Amino acid sequence: MQVVVCKNASEGAEIVTEEILSALSKKPELVLGLATGSTPIEVYERLICAHKEDGVDFSSVQTFNLDEYCELNADHPQSYRTFMREHLFGEINISEENIHFPPSEGPELAEKCLRHEEEIRQAGGIDIQLLGIGSNGHIGFNEPTSSLASRTRIKTLTEKTLRDNSRFYEDPSEQPQVASTLGIGTILDARRILLQAYGDKKAEAVKASVEGPISSFWPGSALQMHADVTFVLDESSAAHLEMIDYFRKSRTEGLRLQKDNTA
Ligand code: GLP
Numbered sequence: 001m002q003v004v005v006c007k008n009a010s011e012g013a014e015i016v017t018e019e020i021l022s023a024l025s026k027k028p029e030l031v032l033g034l035a036t037g038s039t040p041i042e043v044y045e046r047l048i049c050a051h052k053e054d055g056v057d058f059s060s061v062q063t064f065n066l067d068e069y070c071e072l073n074a075d076h077p078q079s080y081r082t083f084m085r086e087h088l089f090g091e092i093n094i095s096e097e098n099i100h101f102p103p104s105e106g107p108e109l110a111e112k113c114l115r116h117e118e119e120i121r122q123a124g125g126i127d128i129q130l131l132g133i134g135s136n137g138h139i140g141f142n143e144p145t146s147s148l149a150s151r152t153r154i155k156t157l158t159e160k161t162l163r164d165n166s167r168f169y170e171d172p173s174e175q176p177q178v179a180s181t182l183g184i185g186t187i188l189d190a191r192r193i194l195l196q197a198y199g200d201k202k203a204e205a206v207k208a209s210v211e212g213p214i215s216s217f218w219p220g221s222a223l224q225m226h227a228d229v230t231f232v233l234d235e236s237s238a239a240h241l242e243m244i245d246y247f248r249k250s251r252t253e254g255l256r257l258q259k260d261n262t263a
Helices: 009-026 041-054 080-087 109-122 159-168 184-188 200-211 219-225 244-262
Strands: 002-006 031-034 062-065 067-069 128-131 153-156 178-181 192-197 229-234
Touching: 002 009, 002 244, 009 041, 009 128, 009 192, 009 229, 041 080, 062 080, 067 080, 109 153, 184 219, 192 200, 192 219, 200 219, 200 229
Parallel strands: 002 229, 031 062, 031 128, 128 192, 192 229
Antiparallel strands: 067 178, 153 178
């Protein structure tokens, strides 16, 4: 596990965007796992900029979003499909058939979720998985006590998550109570994972995920079992980390080695 403590969220977004663009330049048919929420928005803005200003081509990229609400139409302003269209897909040259969301509508959802896992496998697996984290430690919509081996399925949202996201709904009765989400096991299958967390509201979840024991009570802690994961943080979200000085030092040393090797 790597932990990068940035001076602010913008520096974090730059690091994440650079890694995606570098991977894309080596593999045009990159398979990206994407997140919603406020955290990844600047990365999406930077990817749009790379497309519009530098001609970066997304036509062979495949995307798999982490989660989607179950009781909202695809075109509802709060659906994650609307979010992704507005914040990324509508502004780059990705093909509609290369965009995937976990099944969230209609009958036989459990079977459809299993087929979704198969679609990820057929695409060759997720190359880079972007993650945010909920203040209760959820990744995707894998709420506390989700099985660490879970696959794509429907989850009931916790009161904490509902409270955190209630600001998006004028009418509280419209807020969905259930969502479909890639499982923790599905997320851990990604080759590379980049988790961004910014602001003091995430500090407790970051501390538990990075330094706590692995526990389904803090789903982010499952990432400790992944061989290639980086937590990209700012000073506020990293503030509770006991090993913050070590993380700062290992970043400086890593940069120094990189410089020596390219000199
Ligand atoms: C939602 C999403 C998560 C996201 C989290 C944090 O509940 N399902 O994928 O990581 O919120 O959101 P934000 O980035 O807005 O803090």
